[in-house]
Amino acid sequence: MLLCPLDAAPLSRTASGLSCPNGHSFDFAKTGYVNLLPVQNKHSKDPGDSKAMVSARREFLESGLYSPIVEEILRSRSADLLSRAITVLDAGCGEGYYTTRIHAANGGGSRVFGIDISKWAIQSASKRSKEIAWVVGSNARIPLPDASLDWLVCTFGFPIFEEFLRVLKPGGWLLMVDPGADHLLEMRRILYPTLKSFTLPYGEQLAGFKPAEVTTARYLAQLSSQAQISQLLSMTPHQHKSPKAGRDALSKLERLDVTVDVCLRWYQKL
Numbered sequence: 001m002l003l004c005p006l007d008a009a010p011l012s013r014t015a016s017g018l019s020c021p022n023g024h025s026f027d028f029a030k031t032g033y034v035n036l037l038p039v040q041n042k043h044s045k046d047p048g049d050s051k052a053m054v055s056a057r058r059e060f061l062e063s064g065l066y067s068p069i070v071e072e073i074l075r076s077r078s079a080d081l082l083s084r085a086i087t088v089l090d091a092g093c094g095e096g097y098y099t100t101r102i103h104a105a106n107g108g109g110s111r112v113f114g115i116d117i118s119k120w121a122i123q124s125a126s127k128r129s130k131e132i133a134w135v136v137g138s139n140a141r142i143p144l145p146d147a148s149l150d151w152l153v154c155t156f157g158f159p160i161f162e163e164f165l166r167v168l169k170p171g172g173w174l175l176m177v178d179p180g181a182d183h184l185l186e187m188r189r190i191l192y193p194t195l196k197s198f199t200l201p202y203g204e205q206l207a208g209f210k211p212a213e214v215t216t217a218r219y220l221a222q223l224s225s226q227a228q229i230s231q232l233l234s235m236t237p238h239q240h241k242s243p244k245a246g247r248d249a250l251s252k253l254e255r256l257d258v259t260v261d262v263c264l265r266w267y268q269k270l
């Protein structure tokens with residue numbers, strides 16, 4: 001199903017990777033992923049999350065502190081979607097925590113893709129499962145055909161809604177998972193002298209989609225070491241946005257109870 005990032009021609013399997021009829025070829029890495037991000041589509045030498053950010057995220061997520069978010073993702077509409085053989089993309093999948101759980105929740109037969117612009121993220125994700133198609137690529141140019149997906153998931157990611165609309169089938173589902181107003185409130189109170197009022201980075205109404213449902217995963221997570229606190233910080237934009245004084249104050253803590261407040265917004269392509 002994957003398309004050549006250079007000319008959008010269909011890619012087919014060769015002994016060592018994928019190639020298109022026009023002779024562009026892309027090797028599989030040792031761990032099985034493929035890099036479909038040509039250098040001319042990169043805006044920096046090493047785009048996306050760094051190796052250190054990826055390993056901090058992986059360690060934090062493996063602690064299970066975000067597992068209620070996975071449970072919420074896999075409830076209701078997802079359970080219904082995953083009861084059939086469908087095609088799913090996790091766009092900006094990071095190190096694949098949510099992708100692998102979505103794949104595991106399916107009875108089999110579904111095709112699951114994980115795309116991220118960070119080669120470090122995809123390298124790490126590809127060690128989680130050989131049954132998922134892991135691709136280094138951008139949400140700005142998803143290397144998949146028009147109207148090819150039943151479900152697209154974007155957790156804490158960088159959505160490009162025109163592209164999401166293009167790759168979804170009519171009637172296909174988009175699930176956006178993003179921080180809510182109180183997400184990590186206690187951490188933000190330490191980081192910033194005053195807190196800004198919350199705004200969603202995109203509108204509730206998205207062109208070409210019908211909003212269907214909003215649910216929330218809300219609970220208190222107990223961070224029990226400085227390592228865990230700094231891992232969580234590095235998963236957020238506050239790592240770069242917050243003042244040094246706030247980060248210094250946070251770096252002195254060994255424990256912190258934080259509110260997790262995450263919104264799941266479902267949209268259906270019209």
Ligand SMILES: C[S@@+](CC[C@H](N)C(=O)[O-])C[C@H]1O[C@@H](n2cnc3c(N)ncnc32)[C@H](O)[C@@H]1O
Binds near residue numbers: 049115121
């Ligand atoms: C906050 S992380 C979330 C990762 C994962 N979805 C999760 O929740 O664990 C955002 C991810 O988006 C990736 N990213 C940034 N820009 C991207 C783009 N244009 N296309 C695809 N991925 C992108 C980053 O490399 C990073 O892995």
